[in-house]
Amino acid sequence: MIPTAETPADRLVLEAVGFSLSTLPANARIAIAFSGGVDSSVLLDAAVRVAGASRCLALHVHHGLSAHADAWLAHCEAFARERGVEFAAERVEVSRDAGVSVEAAARDARYRALEDMCASRNVATLWLAQHADDQAETVLLQLLRGAGLAGLAAMAPEYLPADASATRVRPLLHLLRAQLEQYAGERALQWIDDESNADTRYARNALRHEVTPALAVHFPGFRDALARTAAHAASAQRLLDALARIDMESALRDEGRALSHDALLAFDDDRALNLMRYWMRTLGFVAASSARLGDALRQLREIGAAGEGHGLRIDHAGHALRSYRGLVYWEAGDSNEPADETALAARAISELAWQGESIWRLPQWRGTFVFADADVAAGDSDTIPASVLRRAVLSARSRSGGERMRTSEARNAPSRTLKNLFQERGVPAWKRDVPLLYVGDDLLFVPLLGVNRAALPDQVDEAETRVKIIWREDLLIA
Structure with missing residues (x-):
């Protein structure tokens, strides 16, 4: 139940938060991304009033970019504790790689940390405090960068990223910064002023301090107009995505x-x-x-x-x-690698003294070798005598290049390189990163190619148990 509003700003904020809360299951917990700035302070304060402190979780990310970062962390924790809200924080390292802006790197690190904290606490909803001014600035930035429809769609009111477990919701997206500041003043909230927000060397700050004030004078409704632009772009992008899904049905191969x-x-x-x-x-x-x-x-x-x-x-x-x-x-890999070979990462060698095991799990390869009883009577010829598997330690190794094997049962048939065999069988390069199974120093089995006949003895006891080796990737194991 939404508390009784005392002022127009109070009513707008509480109604916005109440609407987002109404879309959630009863008693579902809500994580609030809490930087300590005025926007997230308003969102956390209002969420506690509408949902109750027990349903709220305040999440803070310590970027370490400001000399005041530790003080901000202490302020955020105190703010949450005062309201009886559980508080959690995570420190991150912001990449300083060439060609990547500090803004973008900090944003990526922040969202990764927030997602990790949500996942570890089994919270499926993350509330973010962006508002209408932020949306307008985002649309302007994307326009100036020449972005396509996906960029112009800017920030969605609600969405679940492909690699995330928590749905991101922006309850305040249709409210103005001025309305949030009025709410904060009326509630006597204490918040952080990040000094970097005044640095106009950052593109968003330049828009906020130098461009949008001039737009507000000559085009008072520009925020609403840009919000409509974002909505139109999002609608058009959804149609393009629907078309792409149709096209993918006819074009997609090899499980995507x-x-x-x-x-x-x-x-x-x-x-x-x-x-x-x-x-x-x-x-x-x-x-x-x-x-x-x-x-x-x-x-x-x-x-x-x-x-x-x-x-x-x-x-x-x-x-x-x-x-x-x-x-x-x-x-x-990059284009320095030959086109018909995968850039293979060397993995640690795994070893097994085989004593009849049915499976051999290889986490570094994200798969498992399965040793199954072979049905020779049914014509299963690509099998190995059990004694061969016991004659020396088995090892799973990365390809190093130049390995050869003989797939023909004819003893005088020549051995061939794995590269040639993969190409002959039409195995694409991205599937060739497989573990090679050795017995001692002899290559015994290669996934997708089969048994190396050169590693088998010339004379075999027909009564001996025979084993069929199968390589199963993780996604194929029940």
Whole structure:
């Protein structure tokens, strides 16, 4: 039940918080991102009044970017305790990598920390204190950066990121900063003033202090107009995403890890680029620039659907776009790696003295070797005598390059490189990062290729128990 409002600002804030609360299950806990600034102080204070302190959890992220960060942490904890609210905080390191703004790095670190704190406490709703002025500034920034519809859609009132467990909700998004400040003054709230908010070297601060005041004089309703622009852009983006999902149904291959070259190039440029953007989002990639995606599509058209695509070299977010045997996919690593080989990360060697175990779990490979009883009578020929598995310690190793095996049962058949065998069987590069199973120093089994016949004895006791080895990735294990 919403408390009786004392002033217009009080009523607006309490109604906004009450509406967001009404969409949640009864007694569901709410995490509030609490920086200690006026906006989050208003949100936490109002949430306690409407929902009750027991349902609220105040989460603070200590960035360490200000000399006052420790004092802010102490203030936030005291503010929460005064209201009987559980408080939690996490310290983060903000990346200073070249080409990444401090603002963006701090934002990414903050959201990761908030998500971790929500997940560890099993809280499924995270409230954020952004308001109408923040939304207007975001739309302006995206316009000035030449962003597409996804950027112009700005901040959604409610959404669940693909890699998160907590839904992010912005109860105050339609309220003005001035209304929140009026509420805070009337409630005699104490809040933090972050000195960095006055630094106009940051783009958002420059807009806030130098641009939007001038807009307010000549275009008093600009905040509402920009909010409508964001809503229109979000609606249009939803339609584009719906179209991309339809297109993906016809183009997607290999459980979402690749697109059909033919299907992708059958679309005109606008539709193909829309599909590629959406596909990259489903893979968890950061958005690529229009120029980079346009260049990728141009190269794909030049290669042609039947081409192997070894000349395709588009690097993005630690991956390289490749084309192989009619499939388009993203491969880990950059374009310095050869196109038909995965950039393999060496993993620690695991060893097992096999004594009849049915499974061998390999966490570093995210999978399991299964040792199953073979049915030779049913024609299962790709099997191994149990004595071979016991003759020496088994080890699972990374590929190092140049390994060879013989898949033919003919003793005089030549051995061949794993690279050649993978290519012959059409195994795409992203599937080749598999553990090689050795018995002693002999390569015995390779997932997707089978048993190395050269490691088996020439004479085998027909009555001996035989074993079939199966490699199962984690996602395939019940």
